[in-house]
Amino acid sequence: MCKDKWFLIVNPTSGSFSGKRKWRKITATFEALQIPFDFEFTTKPQHEYELVIQGLKNGYRKFVSIGGDGTLHHIVNGLMEQKIVSLSEIKLGVIPLGTGNDWVKTYKIPKNITKAIQIIKEEHTIFQDIGKLSLLNVDTTVFFNNVAGLGFDGYVVKRNERLKFLGAASFLVSTVLGLIRYKLSEFTIKSVEKKLTSKSLLTIVGICQYSGGGMQLTKDAATADGLFDISVAKHFTFWTLVRNVAGLFNGKIVNHKEVETFKTNLITIETSQKEVYIQADGELIGTGGFTAEILPKALQFVVPK
Secondary structure, three states: OOHHHHHEEEOOOOOOOOHHHHHHHHHHHHHHOOOOEEEOOOOOHHHHHHHHHHHHHHOOEEEEEEEOOHHHHHHHHEEEEEOOOOHOOOEEEEEEEOOOOOHHHHHHHOOOOOHHHHHHHHEEEEEEEEEEEEEEEOOEEEEEEEEEOOOOOOOOHHHHHOHHOOOOHHHHHHHHHHHHOOOOEEEEOOOOOOOEEEEOOOOEEEOEEOOOOEEEEOOOOOOOOOOOOEEEOOOOOHHHHHHOHHHHHHHHHHOOOOOEEEEEEEEEEOOOOOEEEEEEEOEEEEOOEEEEEEEEEEEEEOOOO
């Protein structure tokens, strides 16, 4: 029965996949732990969407993302968009083999393949909130499971597209280069809890804790509280940025006097500037502004106990 098998969706181009060696390790570990599975490799950009639908139609209800944050993002979007089965029937596990591996950091899912597969075998799950982004300048809807934002973080993602060959160091290099060239944008932020217009470095809409290769830009992220954690970094000069690079990665940036934080379940962020990049889960999805709505406890993930 396919319902008893895990359907592995594998991105062989992920940052740390390292060819056949890690794939042999993965299949050998599944077999040693007597976990039934089938698999498909992605062969083109966003192939995950098609594989999700194929898997659901074939009866699979348990999926594993093998790749990075982008692979997981596309699988989540495929699952959220499909109308074949109830989301409550689906379980999603992760074996992190990407460049940033940010989503797994919140749950402390290890990069060690054997340990990550042991977590999948135990099938301990949580229902996590999912974000729904509606872009304002185009008719596009995107779901996200980790962090979305616009401004500096989107700019870093844009620069990082050309630097992924550097592996995990690419995000740090992109951040440093971004510090030199990025100019503040004016955002108008509207929610029930807060309304403000300000020149800003970035605005983060977070469900989880980490993004951008380990940056910690959300203050009190709780993955199933039905609320986004919003961080607005306002009047940052170049030298303020330079002095606070460490704070981007150790989480102390949210305590800076120019960073405003609050929680909400619905937010609209507008900007009149065209070249303001939007990222969701480390994927560049457009420019301009968006409305973000939280979908409480929408999808079931396999995580450590």
